[in-house]
Amino acid sequence: MSTETGVRVEDKLYQNRYLVDAGQAHIKVKPHSKPSPALLSLIKACPAHCYEINSNGQVEVAPDGCMECGTCRVIAEGTGDIEWNYPRGGYGVLFKFG
Amino acid sequence: MIEERFDAIVVGAGMSGNAAALTLAKRGLKVLQIERGEYAGSKNVQGAILYADMLEKLVPNFREDAPLERHLVEQRFWIMDNKSHTGLHYRSEDFNEERPNRYTIIRSQFDRWFSSKVREAGAIVLCETTVTELVKDAYGKVIGVITDRQDGEVHADVVVLAEGVNGLLGTRADLRERPKPDNVALAVKEMHFLPRETIEARFNIKGDEGVVIEAAGTISAGMTGMGFVYANKESVSLGIGCLVSDFQKTGETPYDLLERFKNHPSVAPLLEGSEVKEYAAHLIPEGGYNAIPNLYGDGWVVVGDAAQLNNAMHREGSNLAMTSGRLAAEAIFQVKSRRDPMTKENLELYKKMLDDSFVIKDLKKYKDMPALLHTQSQNFFLTYPQLVSKALQNFVRVDGTPKKEKEKTTLKQWVAARSWTGLFGDAFRFARAWR
Numbered sequence: 001m002s003t004e005t006g007v008r009v010e011d012k013l014y015q016n017r018y019l020v021d022a023g024q025a026h027i028k029v030k031p032h033s034k035p036s037p038a039l040l041s042l043i044k045a046c047p048a049h050c051y052e053i054n055s056n057g058q059v060e061v062a063p064d065g066c067m068e069c070g071t072c073r074v075i076a077e078g079t080g081d082i083e084w085n086y087p088r089g090g091y092g093v094l095f096k097f098g
Numbered sequence: 099m100i101e102e103r104f105d106a107i108v109v110g111a112g113m114s115g116n117a118a119a120l121t122l123a124k125r126g127l128k129v130l131q132i133e134r135g136e137y138a139g140s141k142n143v144q145g146a147i148l149y150a151d152m153l154e155k156l157v158p159n160f161r162e163d164a165p166l167e168r169h170l171v172e173q174r175f176w177i178m179d180n181k182s183h184t185g186l187h188y189r190s191e192d193f194n195e196e197r198p199n200r201y202t203i204i205r206s207q208f209d210r211w212f213s214s215k216v217r218e219a220g221a222i223v224l225c226e227t228t229v230t231e232l233v234k235d236a237y238g239k240v241i242g243v244i245t246d247r248q249d250g251e252v253h254a255d256v257v258v259l260a261e262g263v264n265g266l267l268g269t270r271a272d273l274r275e276r277p278k279p280d281n282v283a284l285a286v287k288e289m290h291f292l293p294r295e296t297i298e299a300r301f302n303i304k305g306d307e308g309v310v311i312e313a314a315g316t317i318s319a320g321m322t323g324m325g326f327v328y329a330n331k332e333s334v335s336l337g338i339g340c341l342v343s344d345f346q347k348t349g350e351t352p353y354d355l356l357e358r359f360k361n362h363p364s365v366a367p368l369l370e371g372s373e374v375k376e377y378a379a380h381l382i383p384e385g386g387y388n389a390i391p392n393l394y395g396d397g398w399v400v401v402g403d404a405a406q407l408n409n410a411m412h413r414e415g416s417n418l419a420m421t422s423g424r425l426a427a428e429a430i431f432q433v434k435s436r437r438d439p440m441t442k443e444n445l446e447l448y449k450k451m452l453d454d455s456f457v458i459k460d461l462k463k464y465k466d467m468p469a470l471l472h473t474q475s476q477n478f479f480l481t482y483p484q485l486v487s488k489a490l491q492n493f494v495r496v497d498g499t500p501k502k503e504k505e506k507t508t509l510k511q512w513v514a515a516r517s518w519t520g521l522f523g524d525a526f527r528f529a530r531a532w533r
Contacts, residue, residue: 004354005354045284069284070282074276074282087134088246089225089226090225092141095140098139
């Protein structure tokens with residue numbers, strides 16, 4: 001994905017260290033037919049660009065690059081759009097500098 | 099289940115958690131600290147500035163072995179529009195003192211060191227362990243935690259929630275609400291590596307001297323937010339943060355905002371040729387005094403960012419975190435010394451101690467600032483910065499226009515943009531909120 005300034009989020013995340021807990025997504029989008037405004041706003045608000053809209057018009061999350069900031073939780077947990085947990089101990093982003 | 103019973107469990111090993119665990123352990127309490135990162139610091143993100151005074155109260159001789167970057171000799175405040183910055187810089191030789199007041203630090207390294215002090219003091223620090231739930235008894239008193247380890251339930255007289263701004267436990271146990279989008283800022287940050295000499299030349303410093311730049315203006319695209327540039331030894335920490343509610347409203351993306359800030363003509367030369375080694379994101383509590391939740395209850399206290407203890411006006415957070423952690427621990431120690439139970443009634447002592455400290459006094463002073471800045475962000479972060487730039491350019495550009503005419507032009511621009519009522523109203527509201 002390329003944005004207005006031409007920055008590629010994937011390139012930024014590539015510099016980071018992660019220990020991915022395979023098959024254990026710590027964030028889940030609840031099943032929906034039409035995404036709510038809160039859910040849609042995550043596509044742009046998530047700093048790791050973990051949210052994307054699929055060909056059926058539903059919002060999906062792929063939290064492998066997640067930095068565990070909680071922005072999506074603050075926006076969309078209360079609206080019931082997502083389920084948010086921290087990764088299991090030791091997994092997830094491992095900041096080298098922080 | 100860990101059979102042992104602890105006097106206190108501290109959840110989290112950031113600034114507030116380490117301060118609490120260290121103080122409790124030094125006071126002889128049996129402490130278990132639980133951290134979900136592979137080591138203390140691996141999940142923590144900050145600018146970062148360290149305030150010596152608050153750390154000295156915990157580790158008096160920290161300068162001997164703490165991983166410090168640079169001590170600050172200069173503070174730059176920048177008001178920016180797209181092409182300019184108007185600066186207020188304060189630099190003093192007084193800051194080259196024996197025991198400097200502020201340092202830049204790198205959190206993953208600093209927290210690891212801080213955690214080693216906690217272990218030395220006798221606390222058990224359990225890393226790579228996520229606390230998933232608080233355990234309550236039949237009366238609703240918190241009596242322990244459940245972790246994601248096998249048989250991971252542990253009990254203690256009191257639980258110190260140092261779980262950070264995005265802490266799940268307190269919310270899930272109905273001890274406090276989830277932060278609201280207009281009470282937290284999302285900050286994104288990059289670590290830019292450069293040779294030491296290059297950093298010293300670009301920031302006009304030598305040895306271990308350091309510089310901080312705090313910037314506001316059109317860089318936040320009309321949102322309530324700020325940028326920062328901190329000089330470390332061999333790296334520059336750079337970032338920008340804005341209210342989550344503003345990101346939602348505007349549809350701006352955090353990474354584009356960061357990229358524009360980096361490309362600003364006043365910032366780009368500082369970073370030229372750097373190697374970026376990390377991209378991080380974190381929430382910052384911005385709600386101030388009015389967003390502080392209940393700080394204590396039966397069997398628990400909450401400290402640091404989890405309690406929204408952050409002074410957004412002065413960009414201070416880690417010192418409030420350390421102080422709240424230390425005071426919570428002192429209060430727990432006093433209750434324990436009297437052999438009293440860790441009830442809500444007895445733990446109120448923590449709140450009293452915090453109320454008497456700079457933490458609550460400072461947050462109270464600025465209690466109306468969030469309401470002012472969060473609702474008038476267009477004026478304060480777009481209109482005024484542009485007006486300031488125009489006024490200063492008009493003032494310094496020599497083009498044969500008589501000075502009186504120049505002053506008239508500037509005044510006209512200000513009145514046209516905000517009207518007399520608007521100007522006086524903003525000044526009045528700002529002064530009142532500052533008081």
